[in-house]
Amino acid sequence: MKTKKPKTAKLGKKKKRISDVLPSTSLPPLVDGQIRCFLRITVSKILWIILKPPVAPLVRLRWWGETSNGTLFHPRDSSHSEPKSVKTTARYAVRCGPRQFTSYLADMGVLVLEVLTKADHLPIGRVQINGISQLSSTYEISGFFTMISPTSEKLGELQVSLALESL
Numbered sequence: 166m167k168t169k170k171p172k173t174a175k176l177g178k179k180k181k182r183i184s185d186v187l188p189s190t191s192l193p194p195l196v197d198g199q200i201r202c203f204l205r206i207t208v209s210k211i212l213w214i215i216l217k218p219p220v221a222p223l224v225r226l227r228w229w230g231e232t233s234n235g236t237l238f239h240p241r242d243s244s245h246s247e248p249k250s251v252k253t254t255a256r257y258a259v260r261c262g263p264r265q266f267t268s269y270l271a272d273m274g275v276l277v278l279e280v281l282t283k284a285d286h287l288p289i290g291r292v293q294i295n296g297i298s299q300l301s302s303t304y305e306i307s308g309f310f311t312m313i314s315p316t317s318e319k320l321g322e323l324q325v326s327l328a329l330e331s332l
Contacts, residue, residue: 186238186255193269194231198260202302203330207254208278210241212309213321218244221283224292224323226255229273240323259329263301271298278323280312290320294327302329 184205192204208224221242227235239252259266276294281287290312300306307326314320 184254184256185252186236188255188257189233189236190228190231191258191260192228192266193261194228196260200258200260200332201262201266202259202332204257204259204300205254205326205328205330206257207326208238208240209253209324209326210243211280211312211321211323212243215320218242218321219282219289220245221250222289223281223283223286225279225281225286227277227279229269235279243321256330267298267301270300273297276327278310278325280320280323288315290314292323292325294325297327300327300329302331305329 191200206226208226211218211222211224221239224238224240225235226238227233236255237252238255239250241251241253261269274297276297278292278294279288280290280292282289292310292312294306294310297306305326305328307328309322309324312320312323
């Protein structure tokens with residue numbers, strides 16, 4: 166009779182969460198300290214309502230107080246079937262406690278995502294996510310948010326989700 170090898174327990178190993186976009190900063194920007202949790206942001210897809218949408222647009226996220234050029238996402242585009250360059254999720258290290266982070270989000274007021282052309286990074290539109298200070302370990306923000314052009318024309322919607330993750 167064959168004897169089976171005992172299975173080894175994998176203690177301390179958590180399921181790795183997928184992140185395919187390198188974040189440009191930790192949160193709040195310019196704050197040093199130990200990592201308390203992560204903020205996962207996914208910019209999944211763009212739904213256009215205009216007749217000639219741009220090819221393969223980028224979405225840039227710059228946090229309040231950030232001094233870099235921000236983080237670039239490559240969401241799925243409903244008008245084009247080009248899934249090979251899709252990059253949708255970033256995990257930002259949060260380097261302060263929950264009260265301080267909520268205060269930072271409240272001071273920021275609104276999260277702004279800029280939609281840019283791929284070639285020369287010219288602005289196409291912007292998405293504003295209100296109520297960002299409600300984000301907590303028990304409350305995620307997720308949905309389709311209206312994309313507005315610089316001339317205040319509705320261009321479509323951007324699917325975005327934000328969630329805090331424990332270490």
